[in-house]
Amino acid sequence: MPEKLKKRLIRIAIGAGIFAGALFVPAAWKWARLAVFLAAYFFLGWNVLLKAGKNIVRGKVFDENFLMALATVGAFALGEYPEGVAVMLFYQVGEWFEDFAVGRSRRSIAALMDIRPDRATVQRDGQNVTVPPEEVQVGEILVVDPGERVALDGVVTQGEALLDTAALTGESLPRTAVVGDEVYSGCIDLNARLHLRVTRLAEESTVAKILDMVENAAARKSHSEAFITRFARWYTPAVVIAAALLALIPSLITRQPAVWVQRALLFLVVSCPCALVISVPLSFFGGIGGASRAGVLIKGSNYLEALARADTIAFDKTGTLTRGEFSVSAIETKSGTAEVLLETAALAEHISNHPIALSLQKAYAKPVDEKRVSNAQEMAGLGICAQVDGRQVYAGNARLMESQGISPAPPEGVGTQVHVAADGVYLGSILIRDTPKADAAKAIRDLKALGVRRTVMLTGDAPLVAKAVADEVGIDEYHAGLMPLDKVERVENLLGETSQGKGTLAFVGDGINDAPVLSRADVGIAMGALGSDAAIEAADIVIMDDSPARIAVAVRIARKTQRIVRQNVTFALAVKLVVMVLGALGYADMWAAVFADVGVSVLAILNAMRAQRPDKKGKENA
Amino acid sequence: MRKTYRLEELDCANCAAKMETAIGKIDGVQNVSVVFMTQKLVLEADEKRFDEILREVKAVIARVEADCRVVG
Numbered sequence: 001m002p003e004k005l006k007k008r009l010i011r012i013a014i015g016a017g018i019f020a021g022a023l024f025v026p027a028a029w030k031w032a033r034l035a036v037f038l039a040a041y042f043f044l045g046w047n048v049l050l051k052a053g054k055n056i057v058r059g060k061v062f063d064e065n066f067l068m069a070l071a072t073v074g075a076f077a078l079g080e081y082p083e084g085v086a087v088m089l090f091y092q093v094g095e096w097f098e099d100f101a102v103g104r105s106r107r108s109i110a111a112l113m114d115i116r117p118d119r120a121t122v123q124r125d126g127q128n129v130t131v132p133p134e135e136v137q138v139g140e141i142l143v144v145d146p147g148e149r150v151a152l153d154g155v156v157t158q159g160e161a162l163l164d165t166a167a168l169t170g171e172s173l174p175r176t177a178v179v180g181d182e183v184y185s186g187c188i189d190l191n192a193r194l195h196l197r198v199t200r201l202a203e204e205s206t207v208a209k210i211l212d213m214v215e216n217a218a219a220r221k222s223h224s225e226a227f228i229t230r231f232a233r234w235y236t237p238a239v240v241i242a243a244a245l246l247a248l249i250p251s252l253i254t255r256q257p258a259v260w261v262q263r264a265l266l267f268l269v270v271s272c273p274c275a276l277v278i279s280v281p282l283s284f285f286g287g288i289g290g291a292s293r294a295g296v297l298i299k300g301s302n303y304l305e306a307l308a309r310a311d312t313i314a315f316d317k318t319g320t321l322t323r324g325e326f327s328v329s330a331i332e333t334k335s336g337t338a339e340v341l342l343e344t345a346a347l348a349e350h351i352s353n354h355p356i357a358l359s360l361q362k363a364y365a366k367p368v369d370e371k372r373v374s375n376a377q378e379m380a381g382l383g384i385c386a387q388v389d390g391r392q393v394y395a396g397n398a399r400l401m402e403s404q405g406i407s408p409a410p411p412e413g414v415g416t417q418v419h420v421a422a423d424g425v426y427l428g429s430i431l432i433r434d435t436p437k438a439d440a441a442k443a444i445r446d447l448k449a450l451g452v453r454r455t456v457m458l459t460g461d462a463p464l465v466a467k468a469v470a471d472e473v474g475i476d477e478y479h480a481g482l483m484p485l486d487k488v489e490r491v492e493n494l495l496g497e498t499s500q501g502k503g504t505l506a507f508v509g510d511g512i513n514d515a516p517v518l519s520r521a522d523v524g525i526a527m528g529a530l531g532s533d534a535a536i537e538a539a540d541i542v543i544m545d546d547s548p549a550r551i552a553v554a555v556r557i558a559r560k561t562q563r564i565v566r567q568n569v570t571f572a573l574a575v576k577l578v579v580m581v582l583g584a585l586g587y588a589d590m591w592a593a594v595f596a597d598v599g600v601s602v603l604a605i606l607n608a609m610r611a612q613r614p615d616k617k618g619k620e621n622a
Numbered sequence: 623m624r625k626t627y628r629l630e631e632l633d634c635a636n637c638a639a640k641m642e643t644a645i646g647k648i649d650g651v652q653n654v655s656v657v658f659m660t661q662k663l664v665l666e667a668d669e670k671r672f673d674e675i676l677r678e679v680k681a682v683i684a685r686v687e688a689d690c691r692v693v694g
Contacts, residue, residue: 054688064634099633106659216626219655219664229639278635278658285659 015044094598120151154196170295220300286612287561311503446552
């Protein structure tokens with residue numbers, strides 16, 4: 001607890017003590033009793049009175065301090081000393097709680113963001129020196145020991161280690177970094193010393209960008225926040241006018257001004273919209289903080305809000321729903337085993353650097369023994385012929401097979417088929433395609449479970465390929481063969497179809513080729529953005545790794561935040577309204593009014609703090 | 623020009639909202655955001671008159687919350 005709050009707490013405790021003592025002073029000792037109550041009152045409330053005085057001098061009436069002063073002095077004037085002190089005490093306790101809760105949530109959000117390394121160890125003149133990251137130049141060698149946070153972005157020059165990237169990506173599985181790999185600041189080295197050649201200055205590093213983005217996110221306010229600000233602007237004057245009318249009109253009729261003035265005071269106490277003004281931004285801020293911990297960066301409260309209302313989500317295909325690279329998806333053998341088939345193809349194709357050949361090497365996963373291959377040559381548009389282990393091997397498309405008098409198996413599935421024959425015998429075929437990401441289907445399922453009405457895939461690929469992927473991941477509809485400009489047009493059409501209701505349209509892309517579409521959609525989401533400045537720049541929401549399932553996590557966080565905001569707005573207004581009605585009828589006293597002011601604020605803040613808690617459901621499923 | 627400042631002792635959320643409204647009305651201010659949670663002021667204003675505008679901004683802030691100070 002900060003020193004300032006501690007002091008205030010002690011003051012409140014002592015003040016409460018004097019107040020308790022005052023209650024035991026016999027009523028007969030008129031002046032002594034008043035003196036003790038006044039002592040308790042001033043001890044508790046001198047700062048309120050002081051602020052109220054200052055504000056009046058500056059021509060600002062109707063602020064909280066002034067109202068509290070007026071209400072409590074009014075109680076003293078009516079001879080109700082205990083009430084006067086008790087209301088001040090209650091108010092101070094509430095204010096204390098409010099500051100305590102705000103301070104706590106500020107700190108816990110700060111802790112959430114506390115991934116900025118404060119020192120870096122670099123090699124200078126053959127020695128390791130520790131300096132602030134800002135002093136490290138590009139090209140210097142950074143030394144990272146196990147347990148340390150990587151201070152700056154760099155490329156591994158020596159060593160191999162497991163890195164915990166959770167702070168950046170939300171991904172709990174560690175990542176291996178070997179020589180030549182790019183490593184981002186903010187990761188934690190788990191097990192071994194790494195040497196990195198620094199590639200970016202501290203202020204341009206990944207961690208600095210992430211923190212900058214999250215901190216600035218709060219400045220892009222949501223509709224709810226704007227609404228609350230506008231609302232506050234007329235709420236307070238309206239309540240004040242109501243109070244004035246309540247003090248005047250019934251007093252003239254009943255000729256009991258004391259009663260009605262007191263009731264009117266109550267109105268003034270509840271006239272502060274604090275509970276709303278604090279808790280709404282706090283909820284959004286917490287939601288943004290919680291999302292960043294889950295590897296989802298949200299650039300503003302407005303985007304979080306728009307995402308919560310996502311009704312249609314459009315996806316790019318390649319690199320978003322699919323891996324974006326060719327890989328072996330099926331092996332059909334006619335003769336011999338699948339292993340032999342794959343090995344033969346990989347050996348024969350090793351001379352080529354065509355994406356298909358590369359995917360075969362990757363599936364083979366062993367180094368190619370070049371001595372086993374001879375006379376390999378590419379046959380343009382057909383495939384490859386080579387001597388493998390002394391056998392004449394042909395690997396390529398159906399036309400290549402037919403040219404060799406071999407009848408290949410009919411095409412199966414969507415993708416590119418590599419047929420393989422050895423010494424005139426057809427061995428079988430390998431199906432190569434861009435496969436969907438492991439969690440793409442789950443992402444769509446989760447989004448549907450969350451009530452996203454429509455999922456659409458937009459791709460430049462052929463309809464057959466698009467259909468296969470759409471079926472596999474369970475997306476509702478697809479539009480194939482689109483040029484980049486067509487995608488913008490499609491998105492505009494989709495926007496037209498969603499904006500009739502209250503829903504929004506989100507577009508998910510890789511952020512590199514999709515910049516125009518990302519900016520056209522209500523919410524542009526870029527995936528796999530870690531290390532890609534262009535993607536971070538173009539999107540409203542950035543998913544640091546390339547897992548589509550995080551979109552559902554983000555939607556869930558956005559919905560939860562939205563829910564909390566609604567709860568707080570409803571709760572605060574309902575309590576204030578009830579207290580005002582009861583107060584006007586004479587059923588609520590000053591205590592209730594103070595509760596409706598500071599008590600409601602505290603409760604709303606506590607509720608708002610839930611927004612930053614990690615998304616449990618997402619964790620279980622991830 | 624866009625600059626971010628820290629607001630020390632910004633203790634009241636409603637004041638932050640009031641400051642934002644009042645600063646927004648200052649001539650030359652293009653955009654302003656007063657964020658209670660991060661205690662930050664993001665000011666976007668005419669570059670040529672920035673210092674002059676900042677002085678006015680500080681005066682507005684002092685009028686709304688006397689203890690609040692603009693830092694860095």
